[in-house]
Amino acid sequence: MNRLTPFLRPAVLRRSSPRARRRYAVDTKLPSQQQPSFYKTFSRPIFKVALMAIFTYQLAYYGWTRLESDEIRADAAATISDLxxxxxxxxxAKGKK
Structure with missing residues (x-):
């Protein structure tokens, strides 16, 4: 037994070494059980952000077209008054002749 102790001791020390294996916080794949909880947790906020983005775009588009049509009307009115x-x-000039 005494002869095996020097051979077994380094193996035991290697297993308990803190440098043996690092565990990272981010795994490359999510376990299949975590995916439904992700969608359950974040589907409403993602939907709200998308809805607000669409609303903001539509509001800006409406404002832009309103300003554009006002400018076209003003140009037409200026042209008509000039004519x-x-x-x-x-x-x-014809009446004076």
């Missing part, structure tokens, strides 16, 4: 002034000027 009316030119017509009045031409009618007055």
């Amino acid at each position: 009316e002034k030119r017509i009045e000027g031409l009618e007055q």
